[in-house]
Amino acid sequence: MELRHLRYFVIIAEEQSFRRAAERLHVSQSPLSRQMQDLEEEMGVELFEPEGRGIKLTAAGKSFAERARSILASVDAAVDEAKGVAEGRLGTVVIGFESGTTFMGALLSLVAAFRRRTPRVGLQLVPMSSVEQWTALRQGTIAFGYGAYAPSDDALGHLEMTRDRLGLLLSPDHRLARLKKVRLRDLEGERVLLQPRQLYPRLHADLITAARAQGVTLHVTAEVIDLEALMALVAIGDAVTFAGEKISDMASQASMVWRPIEGLHLNLSEFVTWRAEDSRAPVVRALIESAREVRLPARHDAAHAASSPSNPGRRKKR
Structure with a gap:
């Protein structure tokens, strides 16, 4: 049994006429009749019976028609879904x-x-x-x-x-918050928090290199993976951290300030x-x-x- 047999059968069931179904399918009536005979022989049941000049479905035919429509609808849906995934519309x-x-x-x-x-x-x-x-x-x-x-x-x-300029994020009560620009040497002895080195290896390396070039050793007291926890510690004045300038837009709402760092050209x-x-x-x-x-x-x-x-x-x- 092939899908085309199911499609032919459903159309014949809708038209209740082999002649009208053949016209709708653009095929000859005789081959269509033979295929339905083959389908009945394969299933071992009669699907049609004569009625006047046309045909009608038997009880078995009506039951099979419902299932055939469901199968064809599922196949069409599967085809549409596959096309949608291939075309980037689904999935x-x-x-x-x-x-x-x-x-x-x-x-x-x-x-x-x-x-x-x-x-x-x-x-x-x-x-x-x-x-x-x-x-x-x-x-x-x-x-x-x-x-x-x-x-x-x-x-x-x-x-x-x-691309965002790197600067310093700190509490508004911090001693450096009164400065419009912070220098790296101002951070000598300050507690610095950073996100983990494995997440931002270049940032760690470049910050340490830039500080050492100016004779400053950054005192990184902890690496905090959770950004909210890190910012909370900065907000209460427990430490400072480095952050991009875009955070300055929301820093004041979170009880923090952002300051550029003079001589630090890192983005x-x-x-x-x-x-x-x-x-x-x-x-x-x-x-x-x-x-x-x-x-x-x-x-x-x-x-x-x-x-x-x-x-x-x-x-x-x-």
Whole structure:
């Protein structure tokens, strides 16, 4: 039994005439009648019986017609779904994102823009570091990444979404808050909190290098993975931390202030990443187009970009 037999049978059942069904199907009546005879022989039941100049369904035929319509509807739905997935209109896409980028930067705008383009595609956001994202992209377990570093692997494409000047985040009651600009040597002896080195290796390395170049040793008392906990400790004046300038817009609402650091030309960038060979796949292409739509302009002189810990040029693979 083939699907075409089911389709022919359903149309014959609707028309109650082999002649009208043949005209509707654009086939000859005789081959159509033979196929229905073959179907009845295969099933071992009579599906039709004569009625005047036409035919009508037997009780078995009526029962079979209901099931045949259901089967054909399921097949059509499966075909439509497969086409939708292939065309990037359906399915689920997995995006890896780096901790700390969820409510700042362009990630939420990217997700919103993608949702407008592909409203029927499901989204799954999975927290992971940039390095973990690159591995997951190569393995095909995620389709897109959003993180603080650009890959050095030509197999991975990337686009810079934001570039932000690095400065100091501190409590408004802190002794340095009265300064319009802070110097690195002002941080000598201060308790400094950072997010874990494994998440931001370049940031740690570049901060320590920049401080040492000015004869300053940063006193990093703890590495805090939870961004909310880190900011809470800063807000109560327990320590200071480094953050991008964009956080200054929300710092005052969270009982904190942001200050630029004189002589520190380091930037924080955020990147989207994808597997280069997937760039023409409909879903990935929609993500890339969404990213280009919402990427944010730099808030400072682009000449500083060469100093960015998140955009250090071509680096060795980790």
